[in-house]
Amino acid sequence: MKLYHGSNVPVNVPDLKHSKPYKDFGRGFYFILANRSYDRKQPVHDYDIVYGPIADDGVTYQLRRYEGGVISLERLLTELRYPKGITFQYFFGTERALKCLKRI
Numbered sequence: 001m002k003l004y005h006g007s008n009v010p011v012n013v014p015d016l017k018h019s020k021p022y023k024d025f026g027r028g029f030y031f032i033l034a035n036r037s038y039d040r041k042q043p044v045h046d047y048d049i050v051y052g053p054i055a056d057d058g059v060t061y062q063l064r065r066y067e068g069g070v071i072s073l074e075r076l077l078t079e080l081r082y083p084k085g086i087t088f089q090y091f092f093g094t095e096r097a098l099k100c101l102k103r104i
Helices: 059-067 073-080
Strands: 029-031 049-053 086-091
Touching: 059 073
Parallel strands: none
Antiparallel strands: 029 086, 049 086
16 A cells, blocks of 8 residues: 655655654644645544544644634534545554554
8 A cells, every 4th residue: 555645845754753743643644545735632543544534724623613602503513525526544552553554
């Protein structure tokens, strides 16, 4: 399977030290299938690899609006619909998982 990392610079050796701690699945290295590029204090799990939908900054924004009473639940659900369908990503969150990768 070919996975793509949405970086604007070559990543010859991925490491977990440079990842942002507040991403969807926590600190880790993220990939997607196809040729699209997308780029928590503590991990929300202890899995090596996770596959799931991408939640971008727009999702966080809409959730905060709902929690703050600015929008209704119906409006939240409308705002969270993906116009082109859901895009999924792969998360590699441990050194063990990174060792499974092969750069091609």
